Amino acid sequence: MNRSRFPCCATLRPWLFAAACGALLPAVEAKAVLGAGADTVQTDQARFKGVRKQSANGTMTTHEISLPDGSSIKEYVNASGIVFAVSWRTRLKPDLEALLGAQYAAHAAAQGAPSGVAASKRMRSIRTADLVVHQAGRMNAFGGLAYVPTLVPVGIDAETLR
Amino acid sequence: MLKPCARLFGSVLLVLAICAGCGGGSSSSTTYSGGGLGPGSVGTTVSLTTPTGINTTEVVVDSGPTGFSLGAANIPYVTVSVCAINSSNCVTIDHVFLDTGSYGLRVLKSSVASLSLPALTLAANAQFNTPGGTAVECYPFVLGGIWGPLAQADVKIAGETASAIPIQLIDDTASATLAVPADCLAAAGGSVFNSAASLQANGILGIGMMPYDCGLSCTSPLNYAGFHIQYYVCPDTVTANCRPAAVTTDQQTQNPVVHFVSNDNNPQPDNNGTILSLPALPVLGAGVATGRLVFGIGTRSNNQIAPAAKIIMADSNPSSPSYLYFTTSLGSTSFPDSYIDSGSNAFFFNDPSISQACQSSSGSATMGGWYCPPGAASVARNATMSDVLGNTAPVAFAIANADLLFSASSTAFSDLGGSISQAPQTFVWGLSFFFGRSVYTSIWGQALATNGPWNAF
Numbered sequence: 001m002n003r004s005r006f007p008c009c010a011t012l013r014p015w016l017f018a019a020a021c022g023a024l025l026p027a028v029e030a031k032a033v034l035g036a037g038a039d040t041v042q043t044d045q046a047r048f049k050g051v052r053k054q055s056a057n058g059t060m061t062t063h064e065i066s067l068p069d070g071s072s073i074k075e076y077v078n079a080s081g082i083v084f085a086v087s088w089r090t091r092l093k094p095d096l097e098a099l100l101g102a103q104y105a106a107h108a109a110a111q112g113a114p115s116g117v118a119a120s121k122r123m124r125s126i127r128t129a130d131l132v133v134h135q136a137g138r139m140n141a142f143g144g145l146a147y148v149p150t151l152v153p154v155g156i157d158a159e160t161l162r
Numbered sequence: 163m164l165k166p167c168a169r170l171f172g173s174v175l176l177v178l179a180i181c182a183g184c185g186g187g188s189s190s191s192t193t194y195s196g197g198g199l200g201p202g203s204v205g206t207t208v209s210l211t212t213p214t215g216i217n218t219t220e221v222v223v224d225s226g227p228t229g230f231s232l233g234a235a236n237i238p239y240v241t242v243s244v245c246a247i248n249s250s251n252c253v254t255i256d257h258v259f260l261d262t263g264s265y266g267l268r269v270l271k272s273s274v275a276s277l278s279l280p281a282l283t284l285a286a287n288a289q290f291n292t293p294g295g296t297a298v299e300c301y302p303f304v305l306g307g308i309w310g311p312l313a314q315a316d317v318k319i320a321g322e323t324a325s326a327i328p329i330q331l332i333d334d335t336a337s338a339t340l341a342v343p344a345d346c347l348a349a350a351g352g353s354v355f356n357s358a359a360s361l362q363a364n365g366i367l368g369i370g371m372m373p374y375d376c377g378l379s380c381t382s383p384l385n386y387a388g389f390h391i392q393y394y395v396c397p398d399t400v401t402a403n404c405r406p407a408a409v410t411t412d413q414q415t416q417n418p419v420v421h422f423v424s425n426d427n428n429p430q431p432d433n434n435g436t437i438l439s440l441p442a443l444p445v446l447g448a449g450v451a452t453g454r455l456v457f458g459i460g461t462r463s464n465n466q467i468a469p470a471a472k473i474i475m476a477d478s479n480p481s482s483p484s485y486l487y488f489t490t491s492l493g494s495t496s497f498p499d500s501y502i503d504s505g506s507n508a509f510f511f512n513d514p515s516i517s518q519a520c521q522s523s524s525g526s527a528t529m530g531g532w533y534c535p536p537g538a539a540s541v542a543r544n545a546t547m548s549d550v551l552g553n554t555a556p557v558a559f560a561i562a563n564a565d566l567l568f569s570a571s572s573t574a575f576s577d578l579g580g581s582i583s584q585a586p587q588t589f590v591w592g593l594s595f596f597f598g599r600s601v602y603t604s605i606w607g608q609a610l611a612t613n614g615p616w617n618a619f
Contacts, residue, residue: 048388069379070480073388089483091379092389093302093349099388121303122263122506123588124351135304136499136588138263139375141486142304143499159586162483162498 034086034103035148038063038077047098048073059153060084073099076161078153085147087161091140096133100146106131107146132158208448208574210441213456213464216321216424217432221440223451223574223593227257227358234362235568236507236575236593238438240455242367243318244269246277247326252318253277257364260455261505262438262603264368265375266415267317268301268308270357271331273364274315282312282328284395284407290383292405295397297413299330300346301375302390307350308332308366309342311396317418319367322432322457324421328413332356332365341401349390367418369436371476371486371606371615374414382408420605422457432458434608437465438504440574442598445540445562447572451597459602460611467602467611467618472555474547476501476615478606486615488549490589497589500547502601502617506592508532509559509579516541518581521565532564532580540577545589555619559595 033040041063045052050065050073061077071090078084088094097104107126124135135144147158219240226234238260244267245252253274258267286294301308310333317324333339334356342354355361368375379385380393383406393414395407422433440453458465477484483498490500490511497511513533520534535541540560547555562577576597595601604614 044388049384066481069385070482070485071379072481072483089485090389091377091480092386092392093304094389095345095348097348121305122503122590123510124305137304138370138486138501138503138505139265139302140372140377140379141501143483162587 033075033083034100034146035151036083036101038081038083040083040101041065041075041077044073044075044099059155074161076147078151082151084151084153085145085158085161087143087145089141089143089162091142093142094144096146100131100133103131103146103148107133206444206448206572207450207452208441208443209452210439210454211452213439213454215456215462215464216426217428217457217462217465218454219320221260221438221453221455223440223448223453225573226362227364235573236578237362237573238440238453238504238593238596239363240319240367242267242269242365244274244277244279244329245316245318246279247314247316249316251277252316255364257358259361259363259366259505260438261366261368261503262370262436262601263501263503263505264301264366265370265372265417266301266328266330266368267365267418268310268330268332268368268415269365270334270361271310272334274313274331277315279313279315279331282314282413284409284413287395287408290405290408292383292395292407293397293403295395295404297328297407297409298340298394298396298404299375299415300343300349300390300392300394301330301415302349302392305351306353306355306360307346309340309346309350309354309356311340312413312415317421319418320455320457321425322419322422323425324416324418325423327416327418327421329418330415332361334358339399340396340404343391343394343401343404345391368415369417369419369603371603373417373420373605373607374411375417376409376414377411380409380414381411417605419457420608424457428462430458430461432461432465433605434461434610435459435602435604435614437600437602438596439600440593440596440598443574443576445577446570447567447575447578449572449574451574459604468600471600471602471618472547472553473612473616473618474502474553474555475549475551476617477550478615479550482550484550488547490545490547490591492543492545492589497587499587500589500591502591502595502603502619504593504596504601506590507578507594508575508592509561509594510581510588510590510592511579512581512586513543516561516579516581520563532578533561534563534565535561536563538563538566549616557591557595 050067063075065073074087076085133146137143152158239257241256281296297312312328391406393407393409394404396404437456490497516533540562560577561579602618606615
């Protein structure tokens with residue numbers, strides 16, 4: 001008996017609807033930010049309408065975007081000026097397509113493989129050589145981390161970013 | 163075969179009890195039943211039958227409703243009645259997933275079609291330039307989501323009634339009234355749950371620590387910038403005409419418990435939290451486990467908080483990275499994103515010293531999976547929960563070999579665990595934790611001797 005998989009067979013038809021109804025929602029603006037230049041942090045700040053705080057510690061610079069409801073998005077920039085990781089603690093579920101930028105396609109592709117513990121709807125993860133994405137939590141307390149392993153500065157354990 | 167009959171009988175009794183309280187006149191009630199136990203559910207039944215009373219109902223952990231053919235593990239279900247407002251016109255729904263990690267009642271639209279429930283309508287909003295129409299919600303889980311309109315209904319469980327509250331109707335009809343918007347599909351990661359099979363249940367009863375399911379973030383559509391849209395207003399049946407909506411907290415899907423009034427007019431309403439009591443289980447689990455869901459904390463004699471109970475607060479500072487979490491320590495490892503959740507079906511935490519070399523039950527090593535310590539012996543662990551106020555609670559638990567557990571024709575396990583090594587700061591005290599305990603879940607903002615949000619056990 002397979003108890004480990006959460007069935008997801010109901011989704012094919014709605015994707016067709018999505019194609020038909022894509023005009024409903026505001027288009028995603030310029031693709032920020034993971035794997036792109038540090039200037040895209042400001043794109044995200046404008047998109048989230050948040051306040052940005054910046055701190056540096058030698059091998060990386062951390063930009064934290066804080067929102068009035070307490071939500072926070074952190075973007076981590078390496079010495080080459082590239083965003084190598086993004087983490088979030090938010091009330092609403094963040095739009096990963098905007099947050100992951102060009103990396104989102106890889107995320108979407110890897111999502112097809114169900115997790116072995118998918119009977120919980122409260123955690124989700126993908127791990128490939130080029131992209132790691134962890135998502136966890138529940139309504140009002142979504143959290144997650146995405147990073148590009150090859151861009152992580154030496155001496156930083158990306159898994160501990162929070 | 164005893165158990166299905168017993169449960170069906172229980173449903174009939176519940177219907178009779180509800181109708182007995184409805185005064186004179188004719189009444190109609192139907193039972194929407196998911197049927198009996200699936201073939202996987204042979205084995206022992208372990209039952210906890212107390213406490214009893216008007217504010218209590220049975221919780222069953224079994225193989226789930228008909229339509230979910232894979233067999234469920236560690237999913238708690240209750241029976242809920244949904245009624246037209248202020249009427250005895252009710253539908254009783256079994257196998258509703260009892261979830262302390264979400265807020266609000268969500269049921270399949272087809273199951274309550276006979277009630278013709280009024281839609282929750284929103285007025286046109288000049289400030290945000292949105293039309294009037296029906297409130298429709300895209301409720302996001304980390305994995306998957308639920309799409310459907312809000313309706314107003316009376317919700318009755320045991321001898322408690324929440325009158326005229328917003329609930330979500332999961333659109334499971336053959337031709338959905340409103341196609342799922344692209345942003346909702348993206349929020350759900352492509353997995354929109356719209357059937358008993360995909361939900362593993364006939365609905366979800368969210369009785370977590372919040373009184374409603376979104377809060378202030380959904381009171382302005384401008385807040386959705388950068389996030390997925392949770393509430394829409396739809397003026398007609400064309401999805402393209404739906405707009406991100408402003409909904410007050412009162413218009414959001416409501417935690418029914420907050421609105422409960424008991425039909426014995428207890429001086430204090432049982433509206434400030436819940437207690438979930440499940441029996442201790444044998445090592446290899448139980449075919450079926452039954453326990454009790456109790457409404458109210460300290461509101462009457464059967465729900466007083468035990469003197470020895472340990473309270474662990476959830477962090478209530480929205481600006482804290484640990485908001486709504488507490489910390490678990492296991493050896494030298496700290497898990498700052500810890501929570502207690504009947505809606506997760508095992509202990510989920512990362513412990514590299516426990517083997518994940520399962521043979522039959524889970525995915526690949528890179529994706530994480532169940533724990534399978536070698537042999538028949540369980541692995542014992544001692545953890546400590548701690549909160550922002552300095553409260554601590556030691557918890558001893560065990561992890562058994564998942565292959566062994568799943569070969570035993572059981573559906574309820576107190577020693578099932580898995581790794582979410584992918585999210586190393588997370589420790590989910592899922593349903594495995596609830597067996598052999600009474601777990602209290604307070605509701606934030608409600609009157610309590612100790613203000614929420616907290617769990618106790």
